[in-house]
Amino acid sequence: xxxxxxxLTALLEKPSSGLELTRRFDKSIGYFWxxxxxxxxxxxxxxxxxxxxxxxxxxQPTRGQKKEYEVLPAGREDLAEWVARPExxxxxxxxxxxxLRAAGVVGGEGLGAELRRHLELHRRQLAEYEEIEExxxxxxxxxxxxxxxxxxxxxxxxxxxxxxxKWLTDALRAFGDGTPCGSPDRVSPECDT
Numbered sequence: 333x334x335x336x337x338x339x340l341t342a343l344l345e346k347p348s349s350g351l352e353l354t355r356r357f358d359k360s361i362g363y364f365w366x367x368x369x370x371x372x373x374x375x376x377x378x379x380x381x382x383x384x385x386x387x388x389x390x391x392q393p394t395r396g397q398k399k400e401y402e403v404l405p406a407g408r409e410d411l412a413e414w415v416a417r418p419e420x421x422x423x424x425x426x427x428x429x430x431x432l433r434a435a436g437v438v439g440g441e442g443l444g445a446e447l448r449r450h451l452e453l454h455r456r457q458l459a460e461y462e463e464i465e466e467x468x469x470x471x472x473x474x475x476x477x478x479x480x481x482x483x484x485x486x487x488x489x490x491x492x493x494x495x496x497x498k499w500l501t502d503a504l505r506a507f508g509d510g511t512p513c514g515s516p517d518r519v520s521p522e523c524d525t
Contacts, residue, residue, distance in 0.1 A: 335375050338365045340411040349398040350376055451500040458493035
């Protein structure tokens with residue numbers, strides 16, 4: 333049940349409307365905990381019914397006006413309890429890993445292109461994270477408090493993407509990716525000889 337906690341975190345950082353929350357999820361929290369707009373709005377309703385958030389009073393009540401939410405003490409308490417709760421790491425469940433394993437049994441026709449596609453996606457994500465780090469945390473050693481923790485989360489994303497780009501490059505080498513020797517995308521070892 334981490335989505336309500338992600339929403340409580342975002343609202344404690346800044347009271348927001350549902351639309352603003354979905355935009356913030358798309359730009360930050362969504363990098364490590366994704367949710368659709370419908371899921372966010374549904375969860376806002378549940379959190380409000382549970383007395384953990386409330387819609388801020390509107391200056392001029394107008395039909396169709398967006399509600400802005402803030403966290404109530406019960407929501408802050410729930411979030412603090414969740415932060416302190418022990419939780420085991422989740423096992424990796426990546427379909428690409430299972431597909432690679434299955435290729436060992438049925439053959440890997442066409443899998444090289446998918447590995448290359450994943451490699452490119454992870455390279456792009458890594459570049460985006462590094463750009464965010466350069467823009468938002470130019471002097472990481474001087475960070476304090478919340479900024480240090482936000483940077484730590486970003487560094488986790490950078491390290492994961494670095495792992496995936498290295499692992500996928502190694503997987504393509506081991507797989508013999510089917511790209512002709514001489515091609516700039518070729519990473520198979522038999523071209524190195």
